[in-house]
Amino acid sequence: MPAILSGGPRRRWRRAAIALVAATSALAATLTVAIAHAAEPQVPNGGFETGDLTGWQVIEGDAFSSAGVSNAADWGWGCCFEREGQYHYWGYASGGDAATGRMRSESFTLGGSGHLSFKLGGGNDPENLYLALMRASDDAELMRTTNTGFADTERLGDFAWDASEYLGEDLYLMAVDTATGGFGHLNLDVVQTYHESPIIDPPTDPPAETIDAHWAFDEGSGTDAADSGASVTDHVEYVFNDAADKPDSDPLWRGGVHGGALLFDGYSTTVTRPASEAHVPGSTLAIEAWVAPRSYEWGDGGKPSVIVNQQDRNANRGYELGMGRFGTLTFGIGDGTAWHSLTSPDGAELPKDAWTHIVGVYDGDAGSLALYRNGEQIAATEVPAGGFIAAADADLIVGRHNDAAPVGPFSANMFNGLIDELDITRTVPTGEEIAASYASGLDGEGNPPEAETGYDRSRYDGDRYRPQYHFLPPEHWMNEPHAPFYYNGQYHLFYQFNPQGPFWHQIHWGHMVSDDLVNWEDAPVALSPTKDSVSPDGVWSGSATYDENGDPVLFFTAGNDSAELFQQTGLATPTTLEGNLPDWEMYPEIVTTQTPDQPVGDGLEVQYGHFRDPFVWQEGDTWYQLVGSGVRQEGGGEAVGGTALLYTSTNLTDWTYEGPLFEGDLANHPQGSEIWELPVLLPVGQDAEGNQKHIFAINAHWPDRYDERNSKSVPYWVGTWDAEAKRFIPDSEEPQLLDYGDHFTGPSGMVTPDGRSVMFTITQDGRTDQDHYDAGWAHTMGMPVELALKDDGTVGVSPLDEFSSLRGGAIVDEQGLGLEAANAVLEAAQGDMTDTLEVEIELDAASASSLGVELRRSGDGTEGTSFTIDRDASTYAVDRDRSSLDPDTAKGVHSGEFTVADDGTVTFHAFVDRSMLEVFADDRLMTTRVYPTLADSTSLRIFADGDVTVGSMKVWNLSSIYGETVPSHFEDPAPETDTADLANHDFESCSLEGWTASGDAFTDGHVTDATNWGWGGPFRQANAWDSTDRCHLWGFNPDSGGDGATGSLRSAEFTLGGDGRIDFLLSGGKDADNLRIDLVDAATGERVRTRTGADGEQYLRYEWDAADLVGGRYHIEVVDDDTGDWGHINVDDVNVPVASGG
Template identity: 50%
Template structure:
């Protein structure tokens, strides 16, 4: 035997190679944690004893290869692996299980996984580089143990691969071929020469469980390999699903990670989308990268809730799959319940082998077969259901070919209607965003109708060149009894823009269900949230008839901060949109958020001065709070509240309303002492009545959400560097009066 790693330690940051008895370091992001307690790598139950769970971006083992006794003419490399997800395959490089190679010098060997579960053993002679790939029938399944073996034999002039005791691949090699050993460290879980995602993140890393990595000094025969496979477990191969499950406790003690807003269980999320109410449960899907806290390899994460507040994580709903409609990404979309009562998902299917690479895919739940209310199994339709035509003409220009994503589907009369985000160009010049209208009788065959609306990027530059994530929901009836709708979009910009990833715009109007036309009541776009962190809308109408919107709250952190934290982004609170008496849009958090109130910390019902209230709340502190505040203007120009304030006021974040300008603002210039945190002053127009500011504020670690007089919100992020930045202080410029103030401590949603 040349080397054996059993991973039976179960604790600590070192693993022992059994033959040499050498300890080897396990790299893991929280070995030296930032903004949370230090914790060990992720030890789990393995095929035998313990195994190591590789998180996909930070976990790997480094070993001094000089202590190992590899032969150049014969080798059997063996490992038990249970992949949790597969990388896209940047630069054509393997996500290494074991890597001891230098491909440029054509030296060494590696065993690793590639796109969609393909896998390979590769080696170099110093003169030539060989790659042996497993046959298609022996692709690795996710969330299952596989016993992988690669046998190199100079004597037999062959390399043979095995999976679970069966021959999976074979090549003949020239006689007298030997492996040239490189001057490299040996790595488990990471490629010696990984592809770079960025200056911070590496690709080419294994994601899942690895156990019993063995390198023998002889070339074993098939019967011996088959026998060893069957001797490794008792009865059936263990199911590793529970060991591979996403683990929120990994982030315990992270003082910036929200506790009662929806967060991904691990790693990266983009927008939550496709919310669905079905059989008494709310389902939420979200753009998810299981590989790490960076954009890429997008899957559909899935969670379920009884009340829109307390969420339970479920297995990934959709993943990019070979030979299906989405080999290169399962991107944003929507959900409906079809005419048979079966939930269905519409998603943007990514396929880089096609032009354009974006199209609409359809997946149906297996609920009618298995009656699983969690809706964990989805079957994709074998073909795209909507493809973008190349030359769609409109009255203002040509639909931008290649910009075609984020389907939103609803029923209108006896037709299904699908909106797809796109843009319009006049020659090479951008005109503005659009949502294209398609109709169908059966959810599979769709006919193009016309643009729902066409934007004007020159008059309204903040509305972007392309409209993503169109949402169209009924919000109530006006004074004349006419049903009104809200149409929301997320702007996308062609190239760098100071307005990118900051805003969600909307119009209120009417819907003609015979012509499938939207008639907006006003030309000017309206801003839903006047901060610069609320993006990515998605929506649904629930069983109570409420128009509910979900959003992503951009974290605006550096890549280094995300690496150290292990997660990126989270959702805002779900909000209810309604039509108010004055034809304005009502914006309020769902009432269910009150279930998170753990303790009433402060209550004021009698009018008081700012100074009196500040004395009463001087000792009140917390970073998981709900604050309900009413302040009458009187003679003041500005009123508001400072949150996340340190005792000496070195750190604080000010939320304030400017009565003269009629704007709601946040001042984050002193929100953190760290130079790596985005700061600044942001805000926007919010018209209120009667000089009475009514505001509900939700603090959740780094999250700050303010809802102003029920008509707008302001969402922002703060990352105080001091652990004592927990205090509150009311603020006024000029005379004002506090009419009401309540403060609750909030509990975790998990």
């Protein structure tokens, strides 16, 4: 087969000695080639400087045409192509991503050094998007290259081929585009087919004398792993070695095949040895290990989840042993000229949650590459004999790819599971030796030990923000709970789950069961993205119903990135009806889908591509299915509103489209949103005339997530479900809200066996991705609530009675108190209160126009979150401006409509679960998240602006549903020091006062209170306690030079005092040389600390430990010398302990 990517023919004697250039955006690094003077024979118009395709021939299709020859410097939604000359070829401009075709150059006779070079951009797809070198005599493909920049990029990167073995032959170039999905296009420029001198140098790396490493992972505790082969001890990197919200704890040591093993958590656990201390591979290499993966990654960037590697794929150097999508085993080495690799065949994948013995063997002397699984060879190939592995200037890493795809602060391409007995050696084992090594790990019945891969909630013990009586997954990330049903005495509920880490990716269906809707038990993951299924790329939300036998079935949103419509509806059934229903099987075909021409009303068309979250129920012999979508004006016009598409079936697999259930009115009621997700239809009781009423609730979604109308809410309508007409007729076109706190979202629901309509939701935590990384978990299920029709035609919500089972003895139980007396009782009881409370307070408003409760209040009142009823304004509000002293936590005020009863009484029923606050005011709910910093922020207070009577007041501590509660951990307060802040350190003046600027990158016009950047957001700038000032320094000002502006910004000089710890918020471009914040020695000008951005606008907080510099004179300097894409830097809240008088 042809050489793939930038390797060229499979020979050892030349390598790509080409430097890496860090791209200035979040896209990949590309190759920089020193372009020599080009002479004949040269393909004509290699740079498209004629402004058309002169010299090129379109063979077929519409992906290549003169319309694609462009002089644009950027692509409209980003910058810059980095073309040479005036023109380049931009595939997207010819026919978009859907166009396909082929284009060839004129033939040329290869001369000079036999090296070719070109600039390439567009999609990363070696099978469907590439430039190929072809032989004219037989049209044989000799080489091909796709855009190997990570995650696709429009930017044109530099590539080179060594085709010297074809010198003197007539060749031509073929550009191929058979891709139709996202980034399904090719960009091309500066094609040079003649270089007099070589531009790719031969390798000079001598083979290593020895390479032996052996990690037994038998430590069982601590943060080190011994390599007995090299007599080296390596540090195990793990998020809780230095925990943010809990006590520090060791990496996850478990039992192994031989002794112990190390459990890699999927996102933070790695073992890294610097390149300078790692052995250099040679002409032979064998890597052996026992592994037990917990999950399979999606495969960002086309890269595997690495078990161990030391590689530079762009230079075809080093080695890699890893696991690809769906458990395929991969092994590869680079000889400097090409990358040689093997993948396990179908049927030889690595199973989840079970031990597998794996070996990868490279024998450069014999010219072979082989892969073994459980003692048997499963794949082999020939490689150039007499070769050796070219050393990569890269760290040796266990558990993460050397060039891992970034996902915000996370890295993809990481291994999630157990590793034991990892060996790296130059000794080539025989097949018999490999079989014997495998057999040594088996018991008398021929089985390896059980793999201890289970998730463990105890790793979060003491986390001061992790809820204790709400459900959240045992580890990592969750989103909306869904598909509730009751079967054989148990409630079942599922949820969106990422087993890999606390971030959105590779979505599975987690599964929980309960006897009482309060105490939940983890069940095995129910549905996973599965190869050759209807859902290979993600299993998103859905619902449950029962089949004709009364047994449960699941409907889910099937994610398939290869399908034209990547969201469709799938069906799953349990493989056994016993126990917790631990195993489910996907039906092999899609059961409902969307078409562009589905009728949704006169003059309207469906929002094709938005089709998700099926909600299914049964009435009589008919099953009904709603799927969330939207409608717009015909011809791709303006959005009209959301809709739920209705289908019916008599057998659960064959469905008939019936039309929209009803449509939203975006123009008049924008809170109803543009797209409806997670539609739910439930009975809520009868009105005064005896008519059965239903609630129709949705999750509000905006395709532009930064739309100013976007909010985290559950709009609903009350109305009549007409099964005969197959329509829902709302009593009012205007939607209402079930919760006012901007955290209550993701609805699902069911009718319980005793007839209650119960809704489940997700309470997203409002934290940053970095917070999620540091915490190790993300999001929480809200309390299930009961829905009921009110006399005014709206729906009231109330907590389930079952939660009373969590109460301990009442801490407070009083009646008939005045305000002052009631607060005195609460203050006296503070020492008995924990951060998991239930509070029930009935107030008679009397003369008060404003009244409420303050929760998570500190003893001195510094921190606290207030819930206020304003009788005059008829509102119910939550105020978080004083909820936390941490400036990085979200704050603000949220409110909604509320009318006090005629008798003037209001009952607050509050549930406090660490960071979770759910407060019912009568039957209106306010859900929010707060992150106090003070250990005594556990008390509460009642407040009013007039006379109130506390009719009754009860407070209970609530127990954990996960066993004994471990108290929340707070670090001891730092000792007070005689230090001050830098002047205007957080740009509170909304200017550069106190700073000295040079150049034009930093001006008063760059200081802004904007919360988003116009095409995205939020910044998450510092939000000081009890402050509405949110100014910060945004280095990109489109009216003041944008990325092209350069300059520097210097603080006043200071003497560093206190503990020497400096922290700041930073975002913007990633360029350590040209975009940075520095701590500079005032006397010498030396940069003693420095930090660059991460190619993102949202702020991340960084810290320098400069304790060794205390007493010296310094200044802070912000530098922008970058004029390319992402050529700006953003700064806020620079906290320096300035010595008194300094």
